[in-house]
Amino acid sequence: MTWDLRGRTAIVGAATAHLGTAPGYSHMEIAAAAARAALADAGLTVKDVDGLFAVSMHSVFPALTYAEYLGIQPRFSEATIVGGSSAVIQMLHAALALENGQCDVALIVYGSNQRSASGKLHSPSGAENLPYEKPYRLRSPIAGYAMSAARHVHDYGTTREQLAEVAVAARLWAAMNPEAFMRDPLTAADVLGSRMVCDPLTVRDCCLVTDGGGAVVMTRADRARDLKKDPVYLLGCAGGHTHRQYSMMPTLTTTAAVQSGRAAFAMAGLTPADVDVVQVYDAFTINAVMLLEDLGFCPKGEGGAFVGDGRLRPGGALPFNTYGGGLSCTHPGMLGIFTTIEAVRQLRGECGERQVAGATVGLAHGNGGMFAHESTALLGTAATL
Amino acid sequence: MSEQGPDATYFAYLAAKDWRIPKCRGCGAHVFQPRIMCPSCGGEAFDWVAPSGRGVVHSTTVVRRRPADGGDYNVALIDLAEGVRMMSRIEGVEPADVAIGMPVTARLADQDGDTIVVFDPAEGGR
Ligand SMILES: [Zn+2]
Numbered sequence: 001m002t003w004d005l006r007g008r009t010a011i012v013g014a015a016t017a018h019l020g021t022a023p024g025y026s027h028m029e030i031a032a033a034a035a036r037a038a039l040a041d042a043g044l045t046v047k048d049v050d051g052l053f054a055v056s057m058h059s060v061f062p063a064l065t066y067a068e069y070l071g072i073q074p075r076f077s078e079a080t081i082v083g084g085s086s087a088v089i090q091m092l093h094a095a096l097a098l099e100n101g102q103c104d105v106a107l108i109v110y111g112s113n114q115r116s117a118s119g120k121l122h123s124p125s126g127a128e129n130l131p132y133e134k135p136y137r138l139r140s141p142i143a144g145y146a147m148s149a150a151r152h153v154h155d156y157g158t159t160r161e162q163l164a165e166v167a168v169a170a171r172l173w174a175a176m177n178p179e180a181f182m183r184d185p186l187t188a189a190d191v192l193g194s195r196m197v198c199d200p201l202t203v204r205d206c207c208l209v210t211d212g213g214g215a216v217v218m219t220r221a222d223r224a225r226d227l228k229k230d231p232v233y234l235l236g237c238a239g240g241h242t243h244r245q246y247s248m249m250p251t252l253t254t255t256a257a258v259q260s261g262r263a264a265f266a267m268a269g270l271t272p273a274d275v276d277v278v279q280v281y282d283a284f285t286i287n288a289v290m291l292l293e294d295l296g297f298c299p300k301g302e303g304g305a306f307v308g309d310g311r312l313r314p315g316g317a318l319p320f321n322t323y324g325g326g327l328s329c330t331h332p333g334m335l336g337i338f339t340t341i342e343a344v345r346q347l348r349g350e351c352g353e354r355q356v357a358g359a360t361v362g363l364a365h366g367n368g369g370m371f372a373h374e375s376t377a378l379l380g381t382a383a384t385l
Numbered sequence: 386m387s388e389q390g391p392d393a394t395y396f397a398y399l400a401a402k403d404w405r406i407p408k409c410r411g412c413g414a415h416v417f418q419p420r421i422m423c424p425s426c427g428g429e430a431f432d433w434v435a436p437s438g439r440g441v442v443h444s445t446t447v448v449r450r451r452p453a454d455g456g457d458y459n460v461a462l463i464d465l466a467e468g469v470r471m472m473s474r475i476e477g478v479e480p481a482d483v484a485i486g487m488p489v490t491a492r493l494a495d496q497d498g499d500t501i502v503v504f505d506p507a508e509g510g511r
Contacts, residue, residue, distance in 0.1 A: 132418050132472065133472045135499065139448045143446050147446050147461075151443070151444040154444075195449070197449055198449065247470060247471060252444055
């Protein structure tokens with residue numbers, strides 16, 4: 001049996017920290033700064049946290065590392081590591097723990113200094129022996145996404161121009177976000193003409209490598225109503241995964257977002273047509289195409305035409321990655337927490353120039369590994385309860 | 386090669402320049418990557434058989450690299466005639482000329498002292 005989690009818990013605090021470059025700061029300092037800011041956003045302090053949900057590219061014991069650094073001894077801790085999908089599926093785990101009384105204040109936290117520390121996408125999975133793939137020097141993760149893109153082009157006629165439009169739309173949103181790392185104008189010609197990294201993806205089809213941290217705070221709905229900001233309710237949340245190694249992905253053009261999306265929408269009692277703002281993990285431009293298909297925003301195979309008509313841009317029919325996403329705002333290794341934070345900010349009406357008027361339902365979607373783990377959360381204002 | 390797991394068995398065969406993959410005695414499915422249980426039927430008994438070597442490129446990419454670092458190279462997923470998929474690369478052709486649907490043939494190659502499986506475009510391929 002399942003019990004009804006819809007609207008039973010809420011996000012009461014959300015914050016970023018040190019987005020962009022943070023030379024001189026450790027990943028723990030960045031994560032803690034985000035945690036402190038998210039708790040302050042809720043009118044709470046670190047001392048109130050009794051449930052910790054941590055993930056990191058830099059630690060194999062992230063819950064232990066961050067709890068020690070924050071000086072807390074939580075009653076309930078977990079550190080689900082499913083790549084960039086982690087923070088989104090951790091909202092489901094936090095909701096279960098809150099509902100079950102295992103904790104009263106849940107902190108989901110992430111931080112990375114990967115840009116300043118090495119300038120490269122950092123990965124704890126580098127330590128994992130993958131003997132069936134290693135000899136072929138798969139450039140991870142981009143080569144996997146490139147092979148999905150190549151297959152999508154082959155099977156459905158998706159074009160590089162359609163992929164480029166995802167990056168162009170992200171940059172237009174980023175131009176309105178003071179936190180965004182890249183805000184200069186970007187054209188489709190710029191994307192197509194930039195350095196090829198793994199065919200058919202150029203460097204402008206790829207997410208940024210930045211520093212940065214993010215955190216969200218969750219409580220049960222009754223307590224949420226007494227805190228500082230209007231609660232953003234968790235209406236639905238679900239995950240799924242299909243493989244670990246890219247060569248074991250069952251179908252290169254279809255992800256577990258089919259499963260996570262269907263389950264999250266069912267829990268929320270909503271459909272894609274009900275969503276006002278969509279925040280999807282855009283590690284690469286192909287992510288937007290495939291994940292919008294899998295989440296049910298358009299039929300399989302039509303994602304290229306769907307994103308290619310300008311609907312993701314400001315003023316378009318589908319406000320998408322309204323902070324600029326991983327492509328233009330920030331990408332400190334794992335983006336899941338940032339898709340959630342932007343959804344919360346939009347539903348609170350805090351987004352200034354880039355605010356989507358009257359947004360009441362937001363979707364945050366995390367993606368981990370090479371299209372390996374997918375997690376979907378539906379968030380709503382009090383009006384959606 | 387009995388007192389070891391299927392991973393060690395696979396790489397022991399390869400080291401002996403003998404490419405073999407497990408075939409389930411229960412349902413007849415070829416299993417790759419090797420497992421202690423057949424993903425299709427749960428069977429635990431396998432025959433180690435030599436694949437035909439015939440395959441088709443399922444997807445491909447060119448990993449771009451500066452000439453000073455060794456130049457561009459290919460990474461591909463190959464659908465074997467035995468019904469399983471593996472990662473490898475296509476040699477003997479420019480990386481950018483490898484195409485989805487291209488018929489390929491397996492060959493054993495030496496790389497840094499290890500025997501690995503690579504592929505060439507099939508003779509008389511389409
Ligand atoms: Zn079997």
